[in-house]
Amino acid sequence: MNETIKLLHNHRSIRKFTPEKLTKEEVRTIVEAGQRASTSSNVMAYSIIGITDENIKKELRKVSGQPYVENNGYLFVICADLSRIANLDSDAVHENVKQNLESTEQFIVATVDGALVTQNMVIAAEALGFGACYLGSLRNDINRVDELLKLPEYVIPLFGLAVGHPDHEPNLKPRLPFEAVFHENTYQQATHKHVESYDRTISDYYQARDSNLKDDNWSKQMLRKYKIPTRIDVAAYVQSKNINKQ
Numbered sequence: 397m398n399e400t401i402k403l404l405h406n407h408r409s410i411r412k413f414t415p416e417k418l419t420k421e422e423v424r425t426i427v428e429a430g431q432r433a434s435t436s437s438n439v440m441a442y443s444i445i446g447i448t449d450e451n452i453k454k455e456l457r458k459v460s461g462q463p464y465v466e467n468n469g470y471l472f473v474i475c476a477d478l479s480r481i482a483n484l485d486s487d488a489v490h491e492n493v494k495q496n497l498e499s500t501e502q503f504i505v506a507t508v509d510g511a512l513v514t515q516n517m518v519i520a521a522e523a524l525g526f527g528a529c530y531l532g533s534l535r536n537d538i539n540r541v542d543e544l545l546k547l548p549e550y551v552i553p554l555f556g557l558a559v560g561h562p563d564h565e566p567n568l569k570p571r572l573p574f575e576a577v578f579h580e581n582t583y584q585q586a587t588h589k590h591v592e593s594y595d596r597t598i599s600d601y602y603q604a605r606d607s608n609l610k611d612d613n614w615s616k617q618m619l620r621k622y623k624i625p626t627r628i629d630v631a632a633y634v635q636s637k638n639i640n641k642q
């Protein structure tokens with residue numbers, strides 16, 4: 397198999413790292429590879445914050461509740477960032493520019509850009525032999541993250557990314573079957589059989605991994621997840637930063 401495809405098929409989130417830190421060069425290599433990702437209209441509507449201050453790391457761990465936010469080789473926080481446009485020329489920026497930056501469309505542009513730069517960083521890190529884990533858990537208290545990182549207007553944190561030398565070897569987590577996610581020409585209404593088949597696959601995976609989760613499957617997990625409203629403060633926070641207001 398092609399080496400790049402092999403690397404992509406070998407992805408698994410890593411949540412335990414050795415204490416070894418990434419060098420400045422390694423951090424730079426990962427970020428610069430991230431920056432090569434495609435970006436909507438070349439806007440590059442993101443910023444990446446490297447967290448080297450142990451106190452900030454500790455506080456971010458408290459927000460997430462996940463030990464690997466603190467214990468890793470390096471911690472990045474990826475932000476959607478439209479402030480560069482808003483600040484291009486503070487006197488000359490027309491009111492229309494600011495208004496347009498506040499649209500849902502630009503919110504999508506910036507969050508997609510943030511996701512693309514990060515996924516490139518994950519692939520670069522894995523190509524260098526590191527493991528990585530996204531940390532959406534930083535949005536458990538998005539206002540606190542904003543405060544800790546001193547984020548200005550038009551900048552919101554999307555997620556963290558923990559990178560480091562893997563200290564465990566988790567099994568590959570199975571994905572939905574190709575047929576469940578791929579549609580040709582027009583949208584095909586979901587056939588339940590693909591989800592049922594995946595439920596059996598993932599249930600076997602959980603049994604092999606952790607006997608406590610014997611009876612769990614994807615459908616049950618998703619229903620549990622979506623029955624409870626989560627992070628309901630995010631909408632007001634995002635709007636308070638002048639993003640996704642109209």
Ligand SMILES: Cc1cc2nc3c(=O)[nH]c(=O)nc-3n(C[C@H](O)[C@H](O)[C@H](O)COP(=O)(O)O)c2cc1C
Pocket residue numbers: 407408409410411462529530531532533534555568569
């Ligand atoms: C945007 C995003 C946020 C995530 N947030 C977390 C997180 O807060 N904590 C965590 O342990 N894993 C997190 N993950 C990892 C997912 O749980 C993981 O990718 C998924 O279960 C599939 O497993 P795999 O990456 O090992 O294949 C996140 C992944 C993404 C893409």
